[in-house]
Amino acid sequence: MPIQAPKGTRDILPEDINQWNYVEKEFARVCEKFGYKEIRLPVFEYTELFQRGVGDTTDVVQKEMYTFEDKGGRSITLRPEGTAGVVRSYIEHGMSSLPQPVKLFYQITAYRYENVQKGRYREFHQFGVELLGAADPAADVEVISILSLFFNRLGIKNLKLNINSIGCPKCRSAYNELLKNYLSDKIEDMCDTCKTRYDRNPMRIIDCKEETCKKHLIDAPALLDHICDDCRKHFDLVTKKLEAIDINYDIDKNIVRGLDYYTRTVFEFVSENIGTQGTVCGGGRYDGLVEACGGAPTPGIGFALGVERLLLEMNSQGIEFPVHETPDIYIGAIGEKAGPVSEKLAWQLRSNNIYCIKDIMGRSVKAQMKYADKLGVRYSLILGDNEIESNKAQLKDMKTGEVKDISLDTLIDRLVKNKG
RNA sequence: GUGGGUAUAGCUCAGUUGGUUAGAGCGCCAGGUUGUGGCCCUGGAGGUCAUGGGUUCGAUUCCCAUUAUUCACCCCA
Known part of the structure; x- marks a missing residue:
């Protein structure tokens, strides 16, 4: 059996690469317009970073x-997400002494050992933004507006923005008590994961999809209704500012997020037509994360966008991507003398920034022409003994089939000019 | 971790009610007279019918297992 790509990984083939190049470029362009700088980080980190940064109780870390x-006995983990690494780098490089806030973006692969399904792979790609040092609601809105602009640029429609506030550690612990109280006589009847969450992270019970659990949760207090005054004010300002720049949103009291580091604002952009993994993008504020990773208390907010899901969505919406550039000219050769001449000519053309393909198979003229046609070249030209002797060749326009005699000396000028 | 579907050529799929050399379209390569593509025609290469076992005179076909793939649950991007 031939070796296949490992489960959950995919090759991105030349026929699809233009889609990837396009969204990568557009994302970088949009981020830069907001003053975000690209950062590139290691694919693997010490395991402890994710245990602390993502949270020990999360599915991501647990399973x-x-x-x-590694061979030195260190525990290493392939990054399951991007934020923890960025925060580590922020601390390690003393970015708190840079002009604040620090605005970063990245385009990464991430790795999670999960069962594969539509829109979910074990190696997947994320675009992300992290904004560190800004606590103001305006920061939340800026980050969300990056996405909004990015989606507009790509021509994506109908992505729904859901937003919620999960408060700060203060109001959350008060809420957790409230929730535990409410559930105290019901928890026995609920699922096992809820039972462990009851002790370790009650808030996440809200997220449970088990029917019996959901029944018990119908009248449960919502965190959003019990956040403290500061958090409430923050959230109200975020929504007001979103409205001011015409970004539509829905408040979804059930967004809880599976990563422990989130505080206050959490949000996601959801699609309804790419399957059950419809969350194209998720993000939120993480005001305690830098400190938890060993830095000074620093507010932060960011998001991660699933590129595979983005492309699924774009393709399902029938969005057109820029096509590959096609060659300007094909240089064919026939006979002994033509080889060196065609090589030199092709070299000169390429040196003048002309996209040129030449024969390297030694095939018949007919086969060469067929090949040139398949490549979608604009012009073709065959060099043989006659052409070399007369220093002239027939330049064929592949669209019209029109043929013109042209001096080899003027070919380069002609094509350069043609390109404009 | 759990459950369902699928597995025949590079791709998309036929097919064999269990029987001899397994097919098509597309793609690839070559040819259709002298050195010019697209349409058309002809030919060729390419498959241990996912792997291993079982039933059978005989299995690509039926059964089981494994693997892969896909969809879904959980969770997430």
């Missing part, structure tokens, strides 16, 4: 990480 021991 989805690619963790192994």
